[in-house]
Amino acid sequence: MSTHTDPDMKARHSDQEDIIDTSKMSVEKRAALEVAEAARESQWTEPSFAQKLFMGQFDRALIDTFPQQSAEEKAIGDAFCAELADYLRKNLDAEEVDATRTIPSKVIDDLFKMGVFAMKVPREYGGKGFTQVNYNRAMMLLASHCASTAVLVSAHQSIGVPQPLKLFGTLEQKAKFFPRFANHTISAFALTEPSVGSDPSKLATEAKLTEDGKHYLINGEKLWCTNGPIAGLLVVMCKTEPKIVNGKERPQITALIVEGGTPGIEVTHRCDFMGIRAIQNGLIRFNNVKVPAENVLWGTGKGLKLALTTLNTGRLTLPAACAGAAKQCLNICRRWGNERSQWGLPVGQHEVGREKLAYIASHTLAMEAIAKLTSHWADDHTKDIRIEAAMAKLFCSEVGWKIVDTTMQFRGGRGYEKASSLKARGETPFPVERMMRDMRINMIIEGTSEIMRLFLAREAMDPHLKMASDLLKAHNPIGTKAKAGAKLAGFYTGWYAQQWFNASLWERHDDMGILSGHYHYLQATAHRLARSIFHAMGMYQEKLERKQVLLGHLMEIGTELFAMSATCSYAMHLASHHQGEGPMDLADYFCRESTRRIEDHFRNLSTGNERLMNDLGKKALAGDFAWMEEGIVTVD
Ligand SMILES: Cc1cc2nc3c(=O)[nH]c(=O)nc-3n(C[C@H](O)[C@H](O)[C@H](O)COP(=O)(O)OP(=O)(O)OC[C@H]3O[C@@H](n4cnc5c(N)ncnc54)[C@H](O)[C@@H]3O)c2cc1C
Missing domain, CATH: 1.20.140.10 (Butyryl-CoA Dehydrogenase, subunit A, domain 3)
Structure with a gap:
């Protein structure tokens, strides 16, 4: 089997360094974190605008010119969206879809004919080969009309087989599977299980290699698999033979492409939800499902990294x-x-x-x-x-x-x-x-x-964690810590001073018109955010990862700063393309509101209520307030 991967995919292959101290964690938490860390993309080969914000830098150069589609790409997107909008208006009754929990098969057939299910499939395999921009233009249109249909299409190609196949498939796998998406094959992404939601380290669905090494036998259960009940192909994340890493057994998660009709796949329940009611989403049982070994995507043990990387774009x-x-x-x-x-x-x-x-x-x-x-x-x-x-x-x-x-x-x-x-x-x-x-x-x-x-907290803090890992590890000898501390002091003395005194704080942004004040605020607030993160690291050290509320506020600040930056840049672009003053005024109002929220988050970094909040939460969980639940009909 060839090991070719998409040349555009700058996958980060290097082994993850152990930079988080897990020595004081419970065995279960440590295992979860080690699996998650091993699956992270650990390298940063391209600049990240948002990570720079967290490090105190508002890098205008990365965001100033709002990107535009080429005339050719725009024409492709315009024509496709016009055809799709016309079709949806005339043929898809979203209320009926919701009431009957059914997307008519005629509509699905027509969408296949239009190429809606192959937007992300490269042209050489019979697909539309859309850019992410054109794909998302079509998805925005679809979602504005019928969310159930949008989820059907998105689960199929934002996270279903086409996306990981594009990123990690071999040439043979691409040639075998891609053409099917132009021709009535819907796909699904199966990660979640009844006991495995946000934390995939306990994944129980197992794929065992047969003695001749030619097949895997899958056993287990996948929950809430969108499109699962109707999928012709599924990408299924399974536990395979564990590996010994640094003397410890490390669980291996592997992604396999599975044919929907394989004997042993059983849809045991179609789930019914509050919304997106017409999606086909189910509890799926795998009973000795036989899958060819060449259907492994990317390689054994890379399934979780594949799932997380797929989601980064998905x-x-x-x-x-x-x-x-x-x-x-x-x-x-x-x-x-x-x-x-x-x-x-x-x-x-x-x-x-x-x-x-x-x-x-x-x-x-x-x-x-x-x-x-x-x-x-x-x-x-x-x-x-x-x-x-x-x-x-x-x-x-x-x-x-x-x-x-x-x-x-x-x-x-x-x-x-x-x-x-x-x-x-x-x-x-x-x-x-x-x-x-x-x-x-x-x-x-x-x-x-x-x-x-x-x-976000993990990724935003990565530069700090990489630099300070020796210092943060509780089990490191005092000598190692002292050495690491001295090295860090050299870096952080200069860096920290810059977060207070920096020429950028006096930069003018007159070219931004009525948004110039917001750019000034962005500049200053990125430094303030970096200082706040640094102070929190100093105060809580290795315990910082447990301060989820504090981290949440810091991440919301970063997110608002990114939203302000994107909105100002977009407004400038629209204003210079004959949309009048409207976009600038809207961006101005958005930034004022965003600023209010940011200031609230800074105020809430420490409310003084944390101890009481934690105490009350613990007591509520322990049933100390069960007396308040009296006088109701409880659910059995
Ligand atoms: C309609 C629908 C469609 C779906 N489609 C798919 C699909 O196609 N494929 C698929 O694989 N999955 C799918 N899922 C599963 C979905 O991705 C999960 O529901 C989601 O990842 C959350 O997992 P969970 O529901 O088990 O929540 P849990 O992980 O059990 O979390 C419960 C609560 O605890 C919080 N929490 C969890 N861990 C932490 C932590 N460390 N710190 C603080 N808070 C925490 C969560 O935020 C949440 O509020 C679907 C689910 C639904 C409802």
């Missing part, structure tokens, strides 16, 4: 989908804000109505800026985007939820009413009720918001 679709839903909310609120009058004024003219519209419009611009920027960066391969992709997912899913909630409130009782009911009584069937149910999942799938903050 999770860029979700921000675009959230931006599509936010644009729909803006359209609904504009029309409703003008149409509905109460107390002598259109509801959009009351001050709180205007506030809602300003929030939705300005934050939709920010979501679009982030989704577009990260997609362009994914295409041009000149930056490391793992931090920005996680920020995009975190920001857009959280803000998307607030936008849908704001839209529901603005619509009053009609927001809560089903579109079919509105239609039946002759009103415009704005689907806010369905959109709210569909939107909530985005803060959970492809990494929960909590896990995104922890992921």
Whole structure:
């Protein structure tokens, strides 16, 4: 089997150094962390705009010119999106899809004919070969209309077989599997299990090599596998023979491409959810499922790294989908804000109505800026985007939820009413009720918001951890620590001083017009964020990884700074392309709101309530407040 991988994929192969002190952790936590660390992409071969923010540098040069599609790429995306929009409007009734939990097979056939399921498949294998930008343009459009269909398409090619195959497949595997996605094969990504959610170290589904070494036999259970019940191909993460690393047994996770129809695969339950109700998502049992050994993707033991790397680009679709839903909310609120009058004024003219519209419009611009920027960066391969992709997912899913909630409130009782009911009584069937149910999942799938903050903390702190690892390890002898301390002191004396006194703090940004003050704030706040991280490291040392609330605030600050940077850059781009002053005003408002949130996060780095909060949380868990649960009907 050839070991060829995509030449564009600058995969980081080097072994992960042991830079986090795990010696004081419980055995279980240590095992989880060691597996996660081994699966990290440890190298940074390209610059990361966001990581620089955490290190105190707002690098304008990386973000100043908002990337643009070439005329040729734009024409491809324009034509495809126009055809898709026309098709969806005429043929896909999203309310019916939701009510019946079914996407009509005729629609799926038509989408196959249009190439929707092969957008990410390279042209030489019969696909559309879309860039991430064009792919996300189509996904934004689809998500604005029918979230269930968007999830079907996205689970198939953002994280399903086409994406890891593109990144890690051999030439033989590509030739064998890619053409099938242009021709009625839907795929799925199977990582989660009943006992394995955010922490994959306990993965139990097992793949055992047969004695002749030609096949694997898979046994186990995968939960919530989107498209699983209808998939022709699945990428399944399995436990394979453990390896001895530094004298310790280390679990190996391996990714295998599995044919959906293989004997022994059993869909034991189709899951039913609050939203995205038409997705085919199930609990899947693997009973001695025989898979050819050549179906291993990338190599044995690389399955978790493959899954995490796939998600680094795969999770860029979700921000675009959230931006599509936010644009729909803006359209609904504009029309409703003008149409509905109460107390002598259109509801959009009351001050709180205007506030809602300003929030939705300005934050939709920010979501679009982030989704577009990260997609362009994914295409041009000149930056490391793992931090920005996680920020995009975190920001857009959280803000998307607030936008849908704001839209529901603005619509009053009609927001809560089903579109079919509105239609039946002759009103415009704005689907806010369905959109709210569909939107909530985005803060959970492809990494929960909590896990995104922890992921960000790990990646943002990587430069510090690499430098300070000898000092932070509790078990290191005092001599080693002293040596490491002296070396670090040399670096940090200069670096820390720069976070207070730096020529960049006096830089003017007059070219940014009304946004120049925000650029000044970005510059100064990146230094302040770096100082705060440094102080937290000094104060908590190896215990810092347990200070999740503090880390969460620091990561939110970094995420807001990235959102401000992307939004200002996008607004400048739009303003210079004949969109008038609107984008600048929206970006100005977004940055003012973002600044307020950032200042709140700084204030909350230490509230003085932490001890009480931890104490109360522990007591609630131990049942000390069970007396408050009296007077209700509990669930058996
Ligand atoms: C509709 C839907 C579609 C899905 N599609 C797929 C799919 O196609 N393929 C697939 O493999 N999976 C899929 N999933 C699974 C999804 O990715 C997981 O639900 C998600 O990763 C979270 O895992 P969990 O639900 O087990 O939560 P858990 O990991 O059990 O977490 C529970 C809570 O604890 C928090 N938490 C967990 N660990 C920590 C920690 N270390 N520190 C602080 N807080 C923590 C979490 O944020 C969460 O709030 C899907 C799920 C749903 C509901």
